[in-house]
Amino acid sequence: MDKNLKIVFLDRITAGPIELKERFLKYGEYIEYDDTDADQIIERISDADVIITNRIKLRKEHFDKASKLKLVLITATGFNHIDIKSGNEKGIKTANVSDYSTNSVAQLAITYLLNTLTPITEYSKEVKNNKWLDITIPEYQSYPVNDAEGKILGVVGFGNIGKKVATIAEVLGMKVMVAKIPGRNYDENKSKNIHEKRYDLDEVLEKCDILTLHTPLTELTRDLINLERMKKMKKSSTILNLARGPVINQEDLYFALKNKIIKSAAIDVTSV
Known part of the structure; x- marks a missing residue:
């Protein structure tokens, strides 16, 4: 040296x-x-x-x-x-430091995921605003609790962080579907165990309850999740972005949320 x-x-x-x-x-x-x-x-x-x-x-x-x-x-x-x-x-x-903050980012993704299924943030607001005792049954049902077990988690980007998130999700009883990134080559001859099988992105979008993004920003992933693709998702679905802001087209995301094309989104990164 x-x-x-x-x-x-x-x-x-x-x-x-x-x-x-x-x-x-x-x-x-x-x-x-x-x-x-x-x-x-x-x-x-x-x-x-x-x-x-x-x-x-x-x-x-x-x-x-x-x-x-x-x-x-x-x-x-x-x-x-x-x-x-x-x-x-x-x-x-x-x-770079390829394993930097793997556990921390995965932990944040799971925090977002659990808050989506059990909306603690909304309940906390009700308590802080002294509205909890006045809440009626219909209002309570506007923040329903959903079990993770049986839900489908779509994962885009299956490096260290994506794998960690998938492992934790499986412990919670979720089914994990790892998406292919369009334009990227995959070895179709690999054994198709849970951590190697890849699904077409459109299939993942159509079936998943929660979509979590952990891919690097490249020319293949910029604007990967746009309005056209969000329209393929369930109206009850949620997107988590812990990758890079431009992986989602933010104007399209705003439109999708405003028009209830998807239910919600939790983002750790933005395009700005």
Whole structure:
């Protein structure tokens, strides 16, 4: 390992209160910035060998000005903010943390799922507004409790997080259907156990009670869930998005919710 590297962390604030300096100084010079604005990127990476970032967007114009750059380290799982293709063309490698926050994101997905089936949020509002004792039977039935057992969970994106969510859902008695992403090639010769069988996306949309999204953002997944596809879903269905905002067309989602094409959505990410 080269011990004369210049390592630059562009958004150190995202890493939290952990000590990093001593870990990297043994490889050479280490510089960290709390955050980096778009107009500061080129100046800060121009002579860097290694860049560390969580969410700073790095594009071709940046790599063109970083002649020494060898490696981009992403302190997250997602990498759609990095122009990996342009980096590869210049021999720049990119590495992410593929198992970062797998349990945390899966836990949040299951929290959303359970709150959809048992609408604790709505009950909590009634209690806080002192309406619980006045509630009538019809009003109570507007927030029905549904068992997870027997429900169908559609999963789009079956990496570490998607698999973890599917495993927990199965424990709750749900049937899991893993969707094929249109345009992606799949090995149809694999054994079709519960964690390998893939269903056409349209079939998953038509049958699922809850659809959970965990796919990376690519050209194949941008606007993957649009109005046309939401119209294939049950009117009682819910969409969970813990992937990237643009995987769902947000204007279409708003229209679908407003017009009761689907029942609800829980989103951890947006397109903005």
